Amino acid sequence: MSDAPTAWARLRSAYHGASLLLSERSGRARRPAPPVAAGELRLEPGALTRAGELAARFGVRFETALDHEAALQSYEYLHFLDELMTGAGLAIGGGGVTHDVGCASFGYVSALAAALRPCSITGFDIEGFRRLRGGINRAERALAHVAMVPGAAFRIADYRAVREPADDITLFFPFVTAAPVLGWRMPLSVLTPADIFRRVATNLSPEGRLWMANHSRREADIAARYAADAGLFLAIRREIASPFRPRPVDAVASVWRGPSPDRG
Numbered sequence: 696m697s698d699a700p701t702a703w704a705r706l707r708s709a710y711h712g713a714s715l716l717l718s719e720r721s722g723r724a725r726r727p728a729p730p731v732a733a734g735e736l737r738l739e740p741g742a743l744t745r746a747g748e749l750a751a752r753f754g755v756r757f758e759t760a761l762d763h764e765a766a767l768q769s770y771e772y773l774h775f776l777d778e779l780m781t782g783a784g785l786a787i788g789g790g791g792v793t794h795d796v797g798c799a800s801f802g803y804v805s806a807l808a809a810a811l812r813p814c815s816i817t818g819f820d821i822e823g824f825r826r827l828r829g830g831i832n833r834a835e836r837a838l839a840h841v842a843m844v845p846g847a848a849f850r851i852a853d854y855r856a857v858r859e860p861a862d863d864i865t866l867f868f869p870f871v872t873a874a875p876v877l878g879w880r881m882p883l884s885v886l887t888p889a890d891i892f893r894r895v896a897t898n899l900s901p902e903g904r905l906w907m908a909n910h911s912r913r914e915a916d917i918a919a920r921y922a923a924d925a926g927l928f929l930a931i932r933r934e935i936a937s938p939f940r941p942r943p944v945d946a947v948a949s950v951w952r953g954p955s956p957d958r959g
Contacts, residue, residue, distance in 0.1 A: 728836050805843060820833070867908050900953060904950055912934070
């Protein structure tokens with residue numbers, strides 16, 4: 696479903712692969728590294744208004760515990776989830792197990808907890824020891840983020856190998872084409888969307904939900920084909936403008952239902 700990589704792309708992929716292997720073999724998480732709280736948001740009036748609406752609806756104020764970038768990302772992801780819930784007539788979640796696939800440093804875990812309200816929530820990422828600002832690594836920051844949310848955890852793992860049931864699975868901007876993979880300085884070997892969506896479909900409970908966001912219609916269409924091929928069923932899809940980040944096109948967010956014996 697994606698174009699064959701060029702020689703330059705393959706060269707970049709090999710370099711990123713070697714860097715990933717080195718960092719994962721030599722890295723370790725010494726202790727959680729809490730972020731410096733933003734305190735207040737530096738946003739345009741429209742974004743501040745929307746942040747206030749979300750804060751009131753979900754009882755959150757991300758800027759009091761997260762740095763500005765993580766708070767911004769958290770409000771944006773909560774905005775996507777709220778728009779999907781409103782569009783599909785879904786209530787704010789309650790209970791169950793949530794998996795987030797490709798969580799990076801999981802700075803938005805509080806947003807997922809506010810919307811889905813799971814009993815437990817785990818972020819999975821294949822890379823745990825990339826260096827961030829200040830000399831800390833991704834795992835150290837992620838451990839600090841999950842410490843803010845009861846029942847939250849961070850695991851360095853390839854989700855293809857995770858065989859655990861979940862009631863909700865979230866995929867924010869999953870890799871389905873080569874360009875974003877290289878843009879994130881990752882090897883093309885991590886571009887395995889068919890396997891990821893099959894694992895999501897296997898792990899979802901019969902009435903479970905996949906919540907997904909993609910950068911564009913084209914990316915969303917590609918992801919949708921993988922999701923459908925894995926046996927997932929589309930419940931709602933919406934193009935959603937983000938007041939929090941400038942984007943060349945609106946994001947496309949969707950909810951998918953897991954395979955069920957009641958569905959043909």
